[in-house]
Amino acid sequence: MDSTKLMKLREESGIKILEIKTDLSSYAASDLRKVLEDLLAEKVERVVVNLSEVSHINSTAVGALVGVAKRLRQNGGDLKICALADNLTRTFNLIGASSVVEIYESENSALAAF
Amino acid sequence: MAKSDIKFKIPSTVFYIEPIRAFIGNLAQSLGFSRKRVADIQLVLDEICSNAIHHGSVDATVGVKLQIRIDTHSLEILVRDTGSPQAGEKSWLTQERLSEIEENRSPSSERGHGIFIAKSLADTHEMHPNSVGGTDVRVVFGL
Numbered sequence: 001m002d003s004t005k006l007m008k009l010r011e012e013s014g015i016k017i018l019e020i021k022t023d024l025s026s027y028a029a030s031d032l033r034k035v036l037e038d039l040l041a042e043k044v045e046r047v048v049v050n051l052s053e054v055s056h057i058n059s060t061a062v063g064a065l066v067g068v069a070k071r072l073r074q075n076g077g078d079l080k081i082c083a084l085a086d087n088l089t090r091t092f093n094l095i096g097a098s099s100v101v102e103i104y105e106s107e108n109s110a111l112a113a114f
Numbered sequence: 115m116a117k118s119d120i121k122f123k124i125p126s127t128v129f130y131i132e133p134i135r136a137f138i139g140n141l142a143q144s145l146g147f148s149r150k151r152v153a154d155i156q157l158v159l160d161e162i163c164s165n166a167i168h169h170g171s172v173d174a175t176v177g178v179k180l181q182i183r184i185d186t187h188s189l190e191i192l193v194r195d196t197g198s199p200q201a202g203e204k205s206w207l208t209q210e211r212l213s214e215i216e217e218n219r220s221p222s223s224e225r226g227h228g229i230f231i232a233k234s235l236a237d238t239h240e241m242h243p244n245s246v247g248g249t250d251v252r253v254v255f256g257l
């Protein structure tokens with residue numbers, strides 16, 4: 001079993017868009033980290049993570065998103081996330097991650113923010 | 115509902131957290147918890163089980179025990195791991211270590227949010243060293 005199959009990558013005007021189609025408890029969180037680290041290794045600079053189909057996220061997955069956003073910024077890039085369900089927004093707010101990673105209502109607004 | 119217990123034992127691999135999370139979600143919903151509260155319960159369960167598996171299961175073959183206690187006005191979850199035999203008698207669970215974890219937590223840190231989440235969302239949150247050298251984490255959610 002491999003949840004990376006539920007993480008779809010595409011590209012629009014030079015920005016990588018990662019669509020997550022699985023809930024992010026610890027099992028999928030480590031796959032998310034792998035996928036994001038592959039992007040770092042490929043020297044990708046701009047990433048949007050679309051969470052519209054995610055109904056659960058844990059601290060490990062939030063940590064992976066925060067960590068990769070920070071590293072991308074060091075190279076002049078960024079990682080932005082979009083389309084969070086209410087409970088995901090609450091988890092980001094509780095951890096404080098919403099002040100570290102930019103969060104957008106929609107994929108288009110996240111793309112436009114680059 | 116009269117007091118009743120449900121017990122599970124899962125292998126110490128994160129793969130099993132997802133089905134257990136689905137189960138507790140269904141249960142909490144049937145008991146009448148709000149949507150928001152169901153999501154909180156599921157998140158806390160995920161964090162506690164993740165810790166039991168990542169940090170409290172050096173011997174992965176032993177597994178992690180879960181006890182879910184349903185009472186008239188509450189849902190209680192007890193997660194019991196076996197810890198690391200190498201650590202000997204001394205538990206990781208000291209006031210100093212807990213303060214250190216709390217002080218090191220910042221919004222921009224990649225790790226160290228799990229205990230904070232469990233503590234923030236559960237109505238009661240307790241951690242105790244257990245008799246087998248591991249950790250018992252008990253959380254209660256009031257209905």
Ligand SMILES: Nc1ncnc2c1ncn2[C@@H]1O[C@H](COP(=O)(O)OP(=O)(O)OP(=O)(O)O)[C@@H](O)[C@H]1O
Nearest residue numbers: 059060165166169170206225226227228229230249
């Ligand atoms: N069941 C456990 N057994 C042993 N050590 C534990 C246990 N639970 C937590 N710890 C210790 O407490 C620390 C903090 O746990 P916490 O869940 O807050 O963060 P984390 O697991 O390191 O990262 P994450 O934000 O991904 O959960 C852990 O790094 C670990 O050292």
Ligand SMILES: [Mg+2]
Nearest residue numbers: 164165228229
């Ligand atoms: Mg943890």
